[in-house]
Amino acid sequence: AQKITQTQPGMFVQEKEAVTLDCTYDTSDPSYGLFWYKQPSSGEMIFLIYQGSYDQQNATEGRYSLNFQKARKSANLVISASQLGDSAMYFCAMRELWTNDYKLSFGAGTTVTVRA
Amino acid sequence: DGGITQSPKYLFRKEGQNVTLSCEQNLNHDAMYWYRQDPGQGLRLIYYSQIVNDFQKGDIAEGYSVSREKKESFPLTVTSAQKNPTAFYLCASSSGGSNQPQHFGDGTRLSIL
Numbered sequence: 458a459q460k461i462t463q464t465q466p467g468m469f470v471q472e473k474e475a476v477t478l479d480c481t482y483d484t485s486d487p488s489y490g491l492f493w494y495k496q497p498s499s500g501e502m503i504f505l506i507y508q509g510s511y512d513q514q515n516a517t518e519g520r521y522s523l524n525f526q527k528a529r530k531s532a533n534l535v536i537s538a539s540q541l542g543d544s545a546m547y548f549c550a551m552r553e554l555w556t557n558d559y560k561l562s563f564g565a566g567t568t569v570t571v572r573a
Numbered sequence: 574d575g576g577i578t579q580s581p582k583y584l585f586r587k588e589g590q591n592v593t594l595s596c597e598q599n600l601n602h603d604a605m606y607w608y609r610q611d612p613g614q615g616l617r618l619i620y621y622s623q624i625v626n627d628f629q630k631g632d633i634a635e636g637y638s639v640s641r642e643k644k645e646s647f648p649l650t651v652t653s654a655q656k657n658p659t660a661f662y663l664c665a666s667s668s669g670g671s672n673q674p675q676h677f678g679d680g681t682r683l684s685i686l
Contacts, residue, residue: 558604565614
């Protein structure tokens with residue numbers, strides 16, 4: 458069964474506007490962590506932001522923030538004030554802590570294109 | 574600077590040939606991982622290792638083999654049994670903390686001649 462679902466294959470956003478990337482997850486483990494990565498066309502994976510299942514507040518990191526809705530099992534990434542350099546593929550990933558092996562399950566990704 | 578080095582950046586394989594992708598890290602991380610990425614898709618786990626001389630199969634281990642003789646190194650061999658090896662291969666490592674991200678190398682693109 459798919460553990461991470463990203464339903465938006467591609468999105469366009471105007472420069473300086475905000476964009477929300479959807480991520481829903483499926484787990485029966487009460488302890489888990491959610492990660493977002495950015496993959497530019499060059500291929501490297503860049504860690505952006507982390508949200509733990511027991512964190513009381515939504516994570517923020519500069520222009521990145523997480524809209525974490527635990528009951529709905531969603532962890533949407535919000536990129537504010539988009540820049541041309543934000544054009545990339547974005548992946549949501551989950552780590553279930555019961556396994557103790559720190560593996561990540563990745564979604565299929567969302568391609569973001571920022572227009573000038 | 575600490576990081577993960579993958580080599581080569583591009584690799585070509587002939588039919589029936591085994592090829593080995595290198596992954597070295599100087600982050601002093603215990604855990605290392607190999608992923609495969611096909612065009613326009615997410616990452617799928619091939620193998621992972623949490624400690625030297627021990628490794629586990631991931632979701633798509635068939636046709637691949639690994640070794641972990643040193644903490645810093647986790648090479649991946651794509652064997653001739655892997656019938657569709659053309660893909661982008663990413664190596665990662667992590668320190669093992671539950672909230673610690675995996676750090677990735679720059680990847681190796683493997684193609685069939």
